[in-house]
Amino acid sequence: MSEQPTETRTPPQVPVIHARGLTRCYGDRAVVDGIDLDIARGEVFGLLGPNGAGKTTTILMMLGLTEISSGEMSVLGFNPAREPLKVKRRVGYLPDAVGFYDQLTATENLAYTGKLMGLARAERARRIEQALWRAGLTEVASKRVATFSRGMRQRLGLAEIIMKRAEIAVLDEPTSGLDPQATQEFLGMIGELKAEGITVLLSSHMLDQVQRICDRVSLFRAGHIVLMGAVPELAVKVLGAGFVVEVEAEGLGLARRLAMIPGVTHVETLSVNRFRMTAERDVRPDAARAVVAVDGSLRRLSVDEPSLEAIYTRYFQDLPAGGARHAA
Amino acid sequence: MRREGSPFQGMSTVFVKELADHISSVRMLMLQLLIVFTALAALYEAINSLRQNTAEDPFLLLRLFTIDQAPLPSFVAILGFLIPLMAIGLGFDAVNGEHNRRTLSRILAQPIYRDALLMGKFLAALATIGISLAALWLLVIGLGLIFLGVPPGSEEVARSLVFLVVAIFYAGVWLSLAMLLSTVFRSAATAALVSLGIWLFLTILWPMLAPALAQVVAPPDPRYALLGLNDPATTVWAQELLRLSPNDLFEEAMLAVLSPTTRSLGPVFLDQLRGAVIGAPLPFGESVMLAWPQTVGLIAGTIILFVFSYVLFQRQEVRA
Incomplete structure (x- = not known):
């Protein structure tokens, strides 16, 4: 846990994301089923699990973008269901396979979201320039996004979070579909966010990457968190020894x-x-x-x-096949 | 418990962005070219016919809108046909386009409510249509001035302004419908096809089907047929059924406003016309009153369809 100085509402020891019994049902099927979660400020936290295990739904509940069926949740001390604007002002979100307006340039795309964030013109221009520089997109700032590669789009998404000066960065599958070099660059940028004291929450199934940058991980299965902790701890728990x-x-x-x-x-x-x-x-x-x-x-x-992959494989191996099918 | 903040936060930003997108889009350019050229053709015919038989007409300018010279329909009839196309063209991918571009969740993760996004998009598209209709309106007045050489009177300008307002609400109905379908269907092509299908049905098939349906609902009394008359019950039914189509509402309202001699939009008995000077124009206020129910129908249609898409959009999952 980092001891970054902070001027925000929540003192460092209080978790920035807190959930108890968080549940989301579609009809009578619970996609997220009674999740407890505490994420500390400055932590890099990984959400792992097969597709459909409830990772994205958890993230969307965190941002107030989908309803919470039951349970409680607070993000930076706010209730995302009731105070979504306050939450969304402080949390940056990079969705899975993020999209931009292709006919607009990188700068124009950021200017639009900057306006939605309510940034004044001069401040916006300054932040956009800075964010594009940090994301390594300065040269293509005035190119239309239609010409961008997948990796550049992801970086532009991260630039948006940097521009927002978010306290929490939520990244959904940020490195899926990137080539190895783009992945390296992207992971480096996530490292920079962490160094600034930004809490990073990322979901992924690229296990080795997650292991490299995450302080703690949680393993999702069929709407439950089945394992949570630092990788070495999990190794001891699952593999017997680390x-x-x-x-x-x-x-x-x-x-x-x-x-x-x-x-x-x-x-x-x-x-x-x-x-x-x-x-x-x-x-x-x-x-x-x-x-x-x-x-x-x-x-x-x-x-x-201790590799996360070994933990992951071992864990899902040990389970009855029925559970895994349900999750997929 | 109330949610915090204003639902309109960010709406003006969305509005400005969408308006800029629409106005600079190729799609809009094509739609405008289509409308301008068709309308110009109709106007040209109208001007020609007006020049050849310059009868004493206190509403020469309004005749530009309504006169039809075969084979071309009148300017207003053309607009009644093409405004829906324009509205559908601007609205059919409003919501599903954001989904498919995968921009929706990113935009909604900014500190705005969904209300702002939907409302901003709707108003921007309506403003785009409003701007092009206003340009078209100015074009008509200008051409009238140049080729007819008669300055428009204040009543003519007022009547044609009412035309502009009603036309914008007429576009609103179709825009709401297109946006509703863009919320229902995830594929933009499906939404476009369904809206175009509804448009063709209501403008082409419905005027043929409505009288037939009226015959079924209220079979005409054979005694009227023997006298060679229409059964009033059947006629009323046919008209009421026709009015389910926004196209019909628009045309009736336009008839009342742009042809000042129109005294009634429904069937009337002869004794109701006793004492009336046939062919004498109605005052402006009376004409507007005549068109008012149709206008209200269009406004209500716009609002109801918008509310449907609003409710659907609020409940929709943002994930792709």
């Missing part, structure tokens, strides 16, 4: 030696002189020390960081 260290070394009684390292839960001998250790923390220094202690020669020492 770190898998492989050692390739010669040495007498090395396997026993490795098993004695505190935090190691299991040592598996893969072949002669190759061991796989499962541990709660990164035990590479201890493993190296153990090899030196038995006077062995260390050939390779590698660690598999």
Whole structure:
């Protein structure tokens, strides 16, 4: 949790997004079913899960763009269903596959939303210029958006959030359909937002990306949050342990030696002189020390960081197939 | 509990943006060219015919609007046919266009209510039509001045201004309808086809169907037929059914306002005309009173259809 100085209504320790028992029903089918959520200021929070698991609906409820069937929610201390304008003034939203008016230029598109935000002319021009610069779109500012690539459109969407000076940036599938380089650039820009103390909420199914930039993640399944926390915590919870260290070394009684390292839960001998250790923390220094202690020669020492993908796969694997079908 | 803030916040921004879009769009240019050329043809014929038989007519200017010279219909009849096309052209993709461009959720994530978006779009399209109709109106007056050389009297100008106002509400009905369909159908092509279908049905088929339906609802008494007369009951039914079409309402209102000699829009008995000087024009106020029910019908149609699309749009999911 960051300790950014802030002049806004909510003190840092109070969650900027708070939900209890949040539910959205279509007919008798609950798309979002009793979600509890607390997101702290300055956090990068990831919403993960298969399509149709309720991520976008949760985001739309947060912005007052769809009704809340039951439960309570507050965003920056406001009720999005009753005070949507106050919420929407402070929250920036980049929808899934964002669209712009193709016949207008990048600047004109931002000018339109800037006017809707109620920015005065001079302020608007200044903010647009700054936002386009930060999004790396200065050169194409006066080109029509029709000529823009997918990545440029996403960046223009982010420029809109920058222009808004949003306290919370809500990004729905921001990197889907981007090429690797555009994805890198985009993730870098999200990092910049975080550095400014902006709370970022993003939904995605690009697990490795989410893992790289998110402080905490929540796993959605059929309208429920089934897992929530930092990735290493989840790894311990789902995979049993967080770190898998492989050692390739010669040495007498090395396997026993490795098993004695505190935090190691299991040592598996893969072949002669190759061991796989499962541990709660990164035990590479201890493993190296153990090899030196038995006077062995260390050939390779590698660690598999707990991957979100492994957690995700394992979690959905363990569930009965019926649940997964319902979610899809 | 009331929601906070004004529903009209941001409406003027939407209005200005949509107006600029409409006026600079190729679509609008095509519609305007279509209307201007057809209207000019009708006017040319009207001017020609007026020049050839310059009878004593205190309302020479108004004759420009209403005279029809075969094979062309009158200027007003052409507008009655083409205004719906223009309104549909501007409204059929108002809401689903935003959906399909995926701009809707981004715009609605700004601090405005949906009311502002829908209302702004409606008013912008109506203003666009208003501007082109006003230009057309000026064109008629100008051509009248040039070719007929008779300055328009104040009553003529007043009557033609009423024409302008009624025409804008007539456009409003079709615009509301097109926007309603653009809210109902996610595909712009479907919305356009359905609105055009309704337009063709109401302007071409309905005038043929209404009398037939009236015959079914109120079969004419054979005694009237023997006398070679129409059964008043059947005639009234036919007229009431016809009035379900905004096209008919527009034409009746225009008849009352632009042909000052019109005394009644429905069937009248001869004894009701006793003492009337046939062919003498009605005062301006009386003509407006005659057209008032039709005008109210058009205004009500506009509002009702708009309310439907408003309610639908408020309840619609924004996600694509």
